[in-house]
Amino acid sequence: MKRVIQKIQTGKGITFVYFFLLFYIILALVWWGVLLFRQSHQIKTFEVQNLELRIDKTVTPVAYEEELYRIERDEHMRTFKFFGEGATFLGVIFFGAVLVYRAVWKQIKLGQQQQNFMMAVTHELKSPIAAAKLNLETIRKRKLDEEKQHKLLDNTIKETDRLDQLCNNILLASQFENQKAQLFKEPVNLSEIICHGLEQIKHRQSHEIKAYISPNIWIEGDKFMLNLVLSNLVENAVKYSPKCSEIIVRLFEENKLLKWQVIDGGDGIADDEKEKIFQKFYRVGNENTRKTKGTGLGLYLTKRIVTQHGGEIEAIDNPGGGTCFEISFPGFQVKHA
Structure with missing residues (x-):
């Protein structure tokens, strides 16, 4: 019974x-x-x-x-x-x-x-901690040349950045759930935020990231949240793209709208899942056979942040293969130097 x-x-x-x-x-x-x-x-x-x-x-x-x-x-x-x-x-x-x-x-x-999320979070938390610990113990116990030490330290920083982003996603998801997430909007240079964020991301990724960013585009936004959007979208593109493939980030004006695109070269997303991927904890594919890492929070948080900034995000098919995540902002300003 x-x-x-x-x-x-x-x-x-x-x-x-x-x-x-x-x-x-x-x-x-x-x-x-x-x-x-x-x-x-x-x-x-x-x-x-x-x-x-x-x-x-x-x-x-x-x-x-x-x-x-x-x-x-x-x-x-x-x-x-x-x-x-x-x-x-x-x-x-x-x-x-x-x-x-x-x-x-x-x-x-x-x-x-939620059960799958807890299993994924456990794995996502333990992996960078174990990698960082192993790198630091190797540096402490072995006499390595300066080049190898720098390489291990770079890997450790990469893993701690990954851990930091995971913690930010979990805390922010909890705040959104409890209606406590507050944006601190101010005039920010989105072009500068994206360029600076990509410089920090590039050294942590094996993929080639190409940026086509229109200069001096300003919006009313939260700098931290916009950085999180960039990080989540690029990390998502990296997870679902072949190794060493090309990822494109674009920022441009079209039909009086500000368009921000992150394009990957992966397998694409089925039409019936293009809306579901923005749901909390939702991940494409079967949980038992999935090989990609993740918690199912990145795209959910991205959509919430974009919506709070008055924008819209959608997943569209990339003509050359893969997926293009496109964000549209109605309010922006181009400042000429």
Whole structure:
């Protein structure tokens, strides 16, 4: 019994139990309908027998026919009422069943995503910590030349930056969940933010990052949040692109809109998943066979940050292959030097 309850709580067997109960409720409704129709027919039979005792149809045929018409009309009204109420109850049952079914599965799916998130976070936290610890212990225990020491220190900085970004994503997701995330908007040079951010990212990645940034573009925004958007989008492109492939970052004006694009050379995203990828904890592919790292928070936070800046983000197919994440900002200013 305990094992059955556990299976139901984890979603296994819940469909069978749900549809069994739904079928039972509908069957009960039909059975009560049959009983009501039988009762209505018995009422009609009793009233007709009573009529034949009260009125002689050979003596007063008109009165008899009028009373018989009334009895049949009452039966038709009861039939109409039973069908109407039954159809209404059936509609309410189906409507409620759909809502409950969707809510239950949404909750089960969210629970599974949270469990996957915890497993992913555990791995994402332990990996950079273990790598940084190994690098530092190697430097301490072995006499290495200066070049090798610098290489190990660079790798350690890379892992700590990765850990720092993960912590920022988790803390920010918690703040968004509790409606406590506040933007500190001020006039910022987005062109400068992107160029400076890419310089910091480039030395940590094996991919070739090409930037085509229009200069001196200013918006009202939060510098830290915009840096996080850049970091999340570039890291996402790196994860889903072949090693040493090209990643393109563009910032330009088009049709009085500011466009910010991050383009990768990966396998692309299916059309039915292009909206889902911005959901919290959602990750493309099967959780059991997925090879890419991640927590499912990066794109969720990116969309929330972009929305709070008054912009929109969408994933579109790149004509040369891969995916283009495009952000559109309606309000910006170009300052000429």
